[in-house]
Structure formats: C-alpha cells, structure tokens
Amino acid sequence: MRNSIEKKILIPFIIILMVSILIIVIVFVVNGYNLLLDNHINISYRNLEEMILTIEKVNDDIKDEIGAKDFIINFYKDLGKNNLIIFSDDDDEILLNTVLNNNFIEEFMNEELNKGPESISVGNYIFTYQKYDKWNWVIAYGLNRDNLLIEVMESQQYIILVALIALVFSMHASIFITHNISKPIKMLAEHCNKIVADGIYKDRIEIDRNDEIGTLADAFNNMLDTVQNNTDRLIEATKFNEDILRNVSAGIVTADQHGSVISINQTAENLLIPAAEKIGLVKECLHEQIMETLNTKMKINKILAFDDEHGNKKYIDVTTSLLIGGDGSISGAICNFNDITERKRIENSMSTLDRLTTIGQFASGIAHEVRNPLAGMKTSIQVLKNRLCKEDNDMIASNKKLLNGVLFEIDRLNNLITDLLNFAKPSFPNIEKTDLMGVLDKSLNLIGETAKKNNIKINIDNNCKNTVAYVDKAQTEQIFINIINNAFYAMDKGGTLNISFNNCSQKEKFIEVIFHDNGCGIQSQDLAKVFNPFFTTNPQGTGLGLSVVYELVMGNRGEIDIQSAVNEGTKVIIRFPINGGSNEN
Known part of the structure; x- marks a missing residue:
C-alpha cells in the first residue's frame, strides 16, 4: 500500500x-x-x-x-x-x-x-x-x-531531441513531486495502521506543512481527539446499558439476521440455565419464534407452557420483534420474555370464578327453558295415552300432529343442551395460521341455500393484502356461521348482508371482519344483553349463540363489538390477531 x-x-x-x-x-x-x-x-x-x-x-x-x-x-x-x-x-x-x-x-x-x-x-x-x-x-x-x-x-x-530531453527532466520532476506529496500521506497511513493495531488514540502525527496536507494532518489530530472523547463516553454508556440489562426483570436475547444469539442478559441466563430437558425445549421454541419473526418480518407474541424440574407448571410470555436501525435496515431480532406463572394462576382462578357465576345463570335459565317443553311433552303423551286406547281412524291425523310436536320439543332440548355444553366446557383453541377468507367461503357454502331461500344478497369486500390470522380454524368457522345465521333471522323478508375485511389502524396487529345487515336491528336497551346466556329475541332460539361466539372470540385473543339501530340494521365487528393477539407488548 x-x-x-x-x-x-x-x-x-x-x-x-x-x-x-x-x-x-x-x-x-x-x-x-x-x-x-x-x-x-x-x-x-x-x-x-x-x-x-x-x-x-x-x-x-x-x-x-x-x-x-x-x-x-x-x-x-x-x-x-x-x-x-x-x-x-x-x-x-x-x-x-x-x-x-x-x-x-x-x-x-x-x-x-x-x-x-x-x-x-x-x-x-x-x-x-x-x-x-x-x-x-x-x-x-x-x-x-x-x-x-x-x-x-x-x-x-532537433525538435524530437528537445522533446526527449524535456521528457527526461519531466519524469525526474514528477518523481520529486510525487515523493513530496506521498511521504506525508504514507505517514498518515502508517499512523492509522498503528492505531488500528494498538487501539491507542493518544499519539499525534507531526507534519510541519502549510498546504492542504498540513491542514489534513491537523484535522486528523483533531479527529483523534474527538474519537478518544467519544470512545470514552461510549464505554461509559455501554457499561450503563449493561447494568440496566443485567438488573432488568425481563429476559432479553438478541440475535443476528441468521438467528444466531448475539447477547443474552442475566435474567435470561437465570431462567434458561437451570438444566433440564424441558428447558431445552423452551430454548428451541425461543429460537423458532426468533426465526419466524426474521422470516415473516412481523412482531410475534406467544405464551409458552412447560413443567419445571419440580413438575410445576410454568408460563413464559415471549415477544419477538425485528431489530431495525436508524436507517431502516434490519440487523436481527430481539426476544424479551417474562415469567407470568403467577399472573396465569390468578387469571385461571378468575376464569374459573367467572365460569361458575355464568353456570349459575345457566341454571335459572335451564330450569325455565326445560320445564316448558317437558310440560308440553307430558300433556301430549297423556292425550296420546287416552286416544291410542281407541281404534278410531279419525284420530290418526291428530295423533300424528301431537307426535310431531313431541319430536320438535325434543329437538329444541337437544339444541339447547348442545349450546349449553359448548359454552360451559373449557375450550382450548388450536391456534394456527388461518386464511379467514377461506373460512368465510366454507361457511357460506354450508348456509348458502338459506340465503337464496330467504332472498338475501351477500356482498364481500376485501380491503386487505392478505386475510391471514392466527386463530382456531374450526372455532372461527363456528363464529362466522352463528353471526351469519343471526343476520339471516334479522332479514326474514330479504335484504343484503355486507361482509368486509380491513386492517386495523392500531399498529395493524388485527384484521377486522365486519358483518353488516340491513335487518330489523336491536333495541338500544337490549344491546348490553346480547352476550348474556339465554337472551334472545328469536322465539325458536336458545339464546346461547352470541354467548358462544363471545367465548370463542375471546379464546382466540380477539375482540368483538356490536352496533345496531332499529329498522336500520346491525353491524358486528370482529378483530382477529395477525401476529399473536392483543397482549403483545
């Protein structure tokens, strides 16, 4: 060089x-x-x-x-x-x-x-x-x-001879000028190499010149002073940040663009170092979530559950996101996680208490709903008992009608019990990457004949680049079918159901599905009750449809909201998480 x-x-x-x-x-x-x-x-x-x-x-x-x-x-x-x-x-x-x-x-x-x-x-x-x-x-x-x-x-x-002589003198002059220019530059280069090798910024270069090279040497010395000062401040800031990371309660792991771990703080080491096979699985899950974030370029939140070395259930709330520099470039990923075992225990206790309270409400509703069909069945059977004792053909049609009534009431009981079981038993969703548009198409195929029969037009408006969310596919299908059936009931004389997909403005963590019908609407005083068990305005309904929908939406970390006006229609707004749910940090 x-x-x-x-x-x-x-x-x-x-x-x-x-x-x-x-x-x-x-x-x-x-x-x-x-x-x-x-x-x-x-x-x-x-x-x-x-x-x-x-x-x-x-x-x-x-x-x-x-x-x-x-x-x-x-x-x-x-x-x-x-x-x-x-x-x-x-x-x-x-x-x-x-x-x-x-x-x-x-x-x-x-x-x-x-x-x-x-x-x-x-x-x-x-x-x-x-x-x-x-x-x-x-x-x-x-x-x-x-x-x-x-x-x-x-x-x-003679002109050629003079040109050759001039060329020789010019070459000598060029060598002299080049040496005069390159010597201080070589001194600068040697000094830079020494700094790189030793890492010492205290030595200064001495070049006594009044031209631009002298100015460059002075600027170089000033730069060394600035670098030395900035280095000292950077070392102090680094030590301060290390102290923060060492004492923070959350475990923090950083990885490069290939998923290799760059740094890990003391809390993360304390949580992951206790050697056990289950802890090894946790490390593998953390690495998989980091790689998923790097591949999808999305923030992801998951809760990991495992048994510790004593057999106790442990829960870790893990959030992974991209490390983005000031220029917008992606340098890797950061993973922060917290031990939420105690919080999970309290949540489970509250959930159990809420479920017991809800079941108490079920009991009063069931006593009323079951007693009426049973009374009708008892009366019908008593009449049949008296009539069937006679061989009168004129009574066959009447007997058939009574028997059909008994079957209808029995079906009501079966539907009621099915809805009750779906609502009462704990439901653990199988969260997976799901195309909501595909689920909607399947749901409409199942109940499409009802729309044609009732002269109902269905419009779909997709305003999203993709309609993928992290939900339970089967439960999402049940949610869609229940809401669409309610809309069909509200438009018994025909109408239009508009279904739209939108991205939420709330950091785009949710995809929004809106069902908007132009049916009879809901009274304002009844809006607060629509999710209560057994509340219904449909004489043939059980009142558990929207209660089940609410439970399923919450179980999938979603949100649901209902807006309605009498004789104008009802709008049901559901938000599903696209990267892990509403509890992301």
Missing part, C-alpha cells in the same frame, strides 16, 4: 507528460510534413507553367510539329529532371518517364484527368499535372510521400 500511493500519483502524471510531449511532437511533424508537401506541389505547379511556356515557344519556332516534339523530349532528357512524366493522351504512350515506380504511373494514366493544373493522389505518390491540348500531351510531376516523410523527420530531428 505504501508503494501504491506513489505509483498511483507518479504513473498517471508521467503518462500525461509523455502523451502531451508526444502530441506536441506529432503536431510539429504533421505541420512540417504538410508545409513541405504544399511547397513541393507549388514548385511542381511553377515547373509545369515553365514547361508549357517552353513548349509554346518551341512550337512557334519550329514549324514542324514532329520535330518540335522530339526537341522537347530530348531537351528534358538531357536536362535530367527527376519525377517528370510526359505521355500522349491519345494512345497513353509514355514519351518521358523519370519516376521510378511504373505501377503508380499506369494507375495515374488510367485516371480521368482534367485540363489542369491539378494534383491527384495515387498510392504513395502525388501527381501534379497539366494538359497541353495542341499536342494532346499530359505533363506531370510525381512526388513520393515516403521521401517527403524522411525529409520531414530529418528537418525535425
């Missing part, structure tokens, strides 16, 4: 000098060549004019044309002029040739020639010619370009 800085400065500098001097030499040579060529051509023109005048004079003095021609040919032969050509334009007979290369003469003679004087280029020769029309002669001088170039080089040899 130390030598390369000199080469990077010296070699381009020398190349520029060489190219510049070479261009100057070429310009001188080309200009000299062109001047010499123009001079020779002008001389040839003057010689041609003199020859034409001489031929005119001889032609006037000697009346015999043949004798005059012979005199001219012999005269110029004896004169010994070089590169002179005289030929007849009638039969291309060469009368006089002092040009050595006959091939170019033949090419020249084959050209279409004007009266002249003109010049024409043939190969390495330039011919200047003029016609003498009285004898139909062409008189020309041939100039060899190669001879002209040699003559130019001989005349410009």
